[in-house]
Amino acid sequence: MTSEAPVKHDADMSMEQLLAESEAQSRPGSLVTATVVEVTPTAVLVDVGLKVEGLIALAEFRGQPKPPAVGDSFPALIKRMGGPEGHPLVSFKEARERSHWTHVVQARDASTPLEATVTRVVKGGLIVDVGMEAFLPASQVDRRPVKDLAPWVGQKFPVLVLEMDTAKGNVVVSRRRLLEREAARKREETVKTIEAGKVFKGAVTSLTAFGAFVDIGGIEGLLRITDVSWGWVGKLTDVLKVGDVIDVKVLKFDAASGKIGLGRKQLMLKPWDSAPARYPVGSIQKGKVTSLTDFGAFVELEPGVEGLVHQSEFSWKERGVKPRELLKSGQEVFVSVLSVNKEQEKMALSLKRAGENPWVEAARQHPTGSRVKGVVTHMLPVGAFVRLPSGIEGLLRVQDLSWTRTVAHPKDVLTVGQEVEAVVVDVNPTTEKMALGLKQLAPDPYLKFEPGATVEGSVVRLTDQGAFVQLAPDIEGFVPLSEIPSENRLSHPSEVLTVGQTVAAQVIKGLNKSRRIDLSIRKHDKKEERQLMKRYRNAAEGVTLGDVTEWDETDASPGEPTGGETPSSSTL
Numbered sequence: 001m002t003s004e005a006p007v008k009h010d011a012d013m014s015m016e017q018l019l020a021e022s023e024a025q026s027r028p029g030s031l032v033t034a035t036v037v038e039v040t041p042t043a044v045l046v047d048v049g050l051k052v053e054g055l056i057a058l059a060e061f062r063g064q065p066k067p068p069a070v071g072d073s074f075p076a077l078i079k080r081m082g083g084p085e086g087h088p089l090v091s092f093k094e095a096r097e098r099s100h101w102t103h104v105v106q107a108r109d110a111s112t113p114l115e116a117t118v119t120r121v122v123k124g125g126l127i128v129d130v131g132m133e134a135f136l137p138a139s140q141v142d143r144r145p146v147k148d149l150a151p152w153v154g155q156k157f158p159v160l161v162l163e164m165d166t167a168k169g170n171v172v173v174s175r176r177r178l179l180e181r182e183a184a185r186k187r188e189e190t191v192k193t194i195e196a197g198k199v200f201k202g203a204v205t206s207l208t209a210f211g212a213f214v215d216i217g218g219i220e221g222l223l224r225i226t227d228v229s230w231g232w233v234g235k236l237t238d239v240l241k242v243g244d245v246i247d248v249k250v251l252k253f254d255a256a257s258g259k260i261g262l263g264r265k266q267l268m269l270k271p272w273d274s275a276p277a278r279y280p281v282g283s284i285q286k287g288k289v290t291s292l293t294d295f296g297a298f299v300e301l302e303p304g305v306e307g308l309v310h311q312s313e314f315s316w317k318e319r320g321v322k323p324r325e326l327l328k329s330g331q332e333v334f335v336s337v338l339s340v341n342k343e344q345e346k347m348a349l350s351l352k353r354a355g356e357n358p359w360v361e362a363a364r365q366h367p368t369g370s371r372v373k374g375v376v377t378h379m380l381p382v383g384a385f386v387r388l389p390s391g392i393e394g395l396l397r398v399q400d401l402s403w404t405r406t407v408a409h410p411k412d413v414l415t416v417g418q419e420v421e422a423v424v425v426d427v428n429p430t431t432e433k434m435a436l437g438l439k440q441l442a443p444d445p446y447l448k449f450e451p452g453a454t455v456e457g458s459v460v461r462l463t464d465q466g467a468f469v470q471l472a473p474d475i476e477g478f479v480p481l482s483e484i485p486s487e488n489r490l491s492h493p494s495e496v497l498t499v500g501q502t503v504a505a506q507v508i509k510g511l512n513k514s515r516r517i518d519l520s521i522r523k524h525d526k527k528e529e530r531q532l533m534k535r536y537r538n539a540a541e542g543v544t545l546g547d548v549t550e551w552d553e554t555d556a557s558p559g560e561p562t563g564g565e566t567p568s569s570s571t572l
Helices: 015-025 092-110 176-193 271-278 358-365 521-537 545-549
Strands: 031-039 043-047 054-057 073-080 089-091 114-122 125-129 133-137 156-165 170-174 199-207 211-215 220-224 245-254 259-263 284-292 296-302 305-310 332-341 346-350 371-380 383-387 393-397 419-428 433-437 454-462 466-472 475-480 502-509 517-520
Touching: 054 073, 073 092, 089 092, 092 133, 092 156, 114 133, 133 156, 156 176, 170 176, 220 245, 271 305, 284 305, 305 332, 358 419, 371 393, 393 419, 454 475, 475 502, 502 521, 517 521
Parallel strands: 054 089, 133 170, 220 259, 305 346, 393 433, 475 517
Antiparallel strands: 031 043, 031 073, 043 054, 073 089, 114 125, 114 156, 125 133, 156 170, 199 211, 199 245, 211 220, 245 259, 284 296, 284 332, 296 305, 332 346, 371 383, 371 419, 383 393, 419 433, 454 466, 454 502, 466 475, 502 517
8 A cells, every 4th residue: 555645755855854854754643654564463563764663553454455464555653652662653543544534524514425334343333444433323324223233244335424523533424314315315206206006116124023114215115914915924024025126016105194005916916816717616726734723724725825624624534623633834735625705715625525525435335224333422412423433423313212202312311432223314425414313223113003093001190181091111192081981071081080090992193293192982982882783783694682792692581582593673
């Protein structure tokens, strides 16, 4: 390097002039040209035209592009004569600062920028080189707070001079002030052209949990996380980073507040517009699990298109599955498309339908009327669920537990874990339901009580309306008051019948909705009377009244006709 104010020697100078110049150079505070003659671990020895080499601390060269080497020349300032071991103390740093001081002052007064190079990080900011060392406070590094200053070391950028202390030689600079000044200029130009729908190229200035701030020309707008992509974005850092230059669209602009809403996905094709064609109902698609809930899992088929696999669509065999126990975020799965709603941007998916449907096989293996065995897994008031060896479950409804009993709850008949045999009532692969019956293992005992049949039973209780007759275990018949024979009009069945009495009756109504059998003693008696009269009228010739009435001839009175005699018409 050459000195900015080199000391020139004229060979024609007189002895007096040379001595005067030498004396001037030897004064403390003089600027001289120093040439490196030796470099030690802590100091640099330089020739400054004196009898003894000057001494410069090696630390003064910190931050320079390259360390000093023997033969290098540069301006230096003599600070003191007679330093360590007789070497004059010389300063490289102070010579640079003195030579650039005027330049820095002019930049401050004119508010013009200086080129700065960051040399190191210190408490509260950075030390930069602007021809001399200056302090750049952390708050003045950027328009937004900077948490980590280390990456700034070695960077070059323009700065403005904020303060100067002539006495101490201190200089404070700002990069932020220059950025704000430039941003204000750009802002004025941008605001004149900004409007909703216009597209700008901007730089990401900062990222937050809810969105990114983007500089679109001296003015920042907010790009919300929901407007970054049509796809689900968990973390903005996965998609953007500070400094990225992106295209954004102005969604809204409030001139009064200066707030700008930006969108990025609005410049991309909306994937839902063509989703029904690309993901037809019934097709099998590959996707990635994006999130899990208690009621299901969301699966992304492509960025911006995801659907819900409801809890009921996880397994053919398991009910009440817990999604978080079967899947994890990021897992790739195959799903079947159940429905697509482009307008609402919703899609119903199924895990279980992407594989074979066991219900189709169940309908083939277990036709209606066949018998199956299974284990009771759980019960509800409507019935008990029975798991078959294949894994599917059938419902044994309470009304199919007994022909004769009214079961209020399946627990009155069954227990969880019990193995049962049942009859298949119906299998519907479409609705994935199987109806089972326990009572169907035996014929319906009510079928034998057809209208017109003659039955016999014991009176079990009497009411104002009639009498209840026990016909078989758990089967009762009812005799209305009007169907109890009596010579006089009855006010209560107890006038003719008693509990425990055995009666014969005729079924007049069976298998009604309440499964109550209506009986008539009166009709039974009349039926018996008619049959007796029929036998009498149809009796062949020679048949006596005793034959018809089964009257034994040994009981006949003397003089009455016996066995082979035919009664006269008057007798009849």
